[in-house]
Amino acid sequence: MGIFRKMKEYTRKQYYSAHMPGHKSGKFLPEDLRESFGEAVFQFDITETPGVDNLQNPQGIIKDTETKISKITGAKKANLLVNGSTGGLLAAIFTLARNKKIFVGSNCHQSVYNAMIISGSNPVFLTPELDQENGVELGVSPETLAEAVENNPECKVLVLTFPNYYGIRYEYKEIFRIAKENNLQIIIDEAHGAHFNFMKEKFPNAITLGAHVVVQSWHKTLPVLNQGSVLLEGEGLESFNFRENINMFQTTSPSYLIMSSLDAAADFLEGKNKEIILRGEQWQEFFRKIKLRNLIIFRYKEEERDPFKLMVLSKKESGTLFWEIVIDKYKIQPEIIEQGRLLFMLPLFFDSELAERINSALLDLDNNLEDKRILEKLKEPERKKIFTLKQTPQEMSYLHKEKVSLKECVGKICAQKIVMYPPGVPLIYPGEVLSEEIVCYLNRHKINYSLQEGIEIFSDQEN
Numbered sequence: 160m161g162i163f164r165k166m167k168e169y170t171r172k173q174y175y176s177a178h179m180p181g182h183k184s185g186k187f188l189p190e191d192l193r194e195s196f197g198e199a200v201f202q203f204d205i206t207e208t209p210g211v212d213n214l215q216n217p218q219g220i221i222k223d224t225e226t227k228i229s230k231i232t233g234a235k236k237a238n239l240l241v242n243g244s245t246g247g248l249l250a251a252i253f254t255l256a257r258n259k260k261i262f263v264g265s266n267c268h269q270s271v272y273n274a275m276i277i278s279g280s281n282p283v284f285l286t287p288e289l290d291q292e293n294g295v296e297l298g299v300s301p302e303t304l305a306e307a308v309e310n311n312p313e314c315k316v317l318v319l320t321f322p323n324y325y326g327i328r329y330e331y332k333e334i335f336r337i338a339k340e341n342n343l344q345i346i347i348d349e350a351h352g353a354h355f356n357f358m359k360e361k362f363p364n365a366i367t368l369g370a371h372v373v374v375q376s377w378h379k380t381l382p383v384l385n386q387g388s389v390l391l392e393g394e395g396l397e398s399f400n401f402r403e404n405i406n407m408f409q410t411t412s413p414s415y416l417i418m419s420s421l422d423a424a425a426d427f428l429e430g431k432n433k434e435i436i437l438r439g440e441q442w443q444e445f446f447r448k449i450k451l452r453n454l455i456i457f458r459y460k461e462e463e464r465d466p467f468k469l470m471v472l473s474k475k476e477s478g479t480l481f482w483e484i485v486i487d488k489y490k491i492q493p494e495i496i497e498q499g500r501l502l503f504m505l506p507l508f509f510d511s512e513l514a515e516r517i518n519s520a521l522l523d524l525d526n527n528l529e530d531k532r533i534l535e536k537l538k539e540p541e542r543k544k545i546f547t548l549k550q551t552p553q554e555m556s557y558l559h560k561e562k563v564s565l566k567e568c569v570g571k572i573c574a575q576k577i578v579m580y581p582p583g584v585p586l587i588y589p590g591e592v593l594s595e596e597i598v599c600y601l602n603r604h605k606i607n608y609s610l611q612e613g614i615e616i617f618s619d620q621e622n
């Protein structure tokens with residue numbers, strides 16, 4: 160029996176709670192919290208009490224749910240995560256890449272960098288390609304990976320993000336081919352691709368493609384509570400104990416609300432693959448019909464693009480109009496609003512009201528942009544296709560740092576990750592030189608990167 164069904168049985172028994180947490184199954188609570196959340200939430204919000212298994216060493220209902228998820232995803236073993244993909248990536252890299260030189264896409268999420276600090280890994284960063292016309296990040300190219308492999312034969316682990324934040328899985332077949340041919344252990348951050356488990360026939364998920372370890376944020380695209388995620392193990396990893404390492408990065412009081420929602424989502428979506436694939440096509444068909452003059456709907460090869468992400472671009476828009484029209488007027492909250500770019504994450508069902516709203520908002524925006532001029536946009540600073548750092552992330556984490564103003568940091572070595580959230584992908588890593596071009600870019604975008612008070616550089620740098 161999976162977690163959710165067991166929890167329903169458990170709550171029906173109305174045990175008197177003499178265990179954690181302190182709300183005692185909802186008996187001791189601020190009244191307005193009870194009213195806002197409802198009673199049932201607190202009855203499900205237990206943690207490891209007798210009879211409901213143990214996430215540190217699953218043997219009962221948690222194991223049953225993990226087995227169910229491994230069957231659905233095609234993994235050899237699935238491990239539930241209650242600390243998001245963040246916890247899973249820390250555990251995956253700690254398990255396979257401790258003190259090793261590894262290939263990492265430089266568009267990786269900050270948790271991958273943090274994992275390298277903890278694990279002592281030494282990254283060879285691979286810079287993703289950009290779509291030249293619109294400046295949208297695509298992904299690491301097969302050529303870059305092949306060149307990196309040739310020059311670093313001792314590197315045996317590859318960490319890549321598939322799909323990226325914008326839903327693109329750039330040249331993924333070729334990337335997997337090269338990685339396999341060179342016997343790399345492949346760790347895939349599939350945080351944004353949990354729904355591919357239910358569309359495998361058209362969009363094979365990373366485990367099916369042959370990844371060794373895959374981390375998926377089920378909460379991002381599936382009907383699951385925030386933080387609910389999974390770490391999937393592929394073939395050939397029998398000698399590694401992932402669960403033991405996952406336990407290092409997670410609470411010992413896992414949320415049964417989160418785990419119940421993972422279990423219920425697996426049951427709810429199992430067997431719905433055809434329907435979900437069709438819904439993706441329906442969204443795409445809907446947007447194909449919208450006629451726009453000033454806005455562009457980003458399109459890329461259909462087989463490498465998530466049909467449930469909609470990116471809208473305009474070279475005329477600073478972001479203000481997006482905000483006024485999309486959020487204030489049409490009451491739609493997109494995933495990202497920034498200069499020239501809007502990203503919507505669409506539901507796995509076809510929500511005709513949302514579709515109509517997005518349609519009206521886009522037409523409205525398009526009209527409003529008619530007489531506007533194209534804005535000057537400073538290009539993101541370019542990086543080398545393959546780059547390394549002088550010291551490992553762990554070594555750098557011990558060095559002294561100081562904060563200096565943006566003016567003072569030109570030519571210095573950066574000591575912090577410079578990250579905009581969302582998407583949480585570092586623009587600059589500690590150890591990279593702050594060139595004049597980069598500082599000029601950061602000056603223009605300092606609010607987005609929370610750099611109003613300056614940047615951390617390493618102390619004792621020679622001038």
Ligand SMILES: Cc1ncc(COP(=O)(O)O)c(C=O)c1O
Binds near residue numbers: 242244245323351582
């Ligand atoms: C590409 C990518 N990987 C990993 C994460 C971390 O996922 P989680 O929020 O589940 O910890 C994120 C979060 O936004 C992400 O965008």
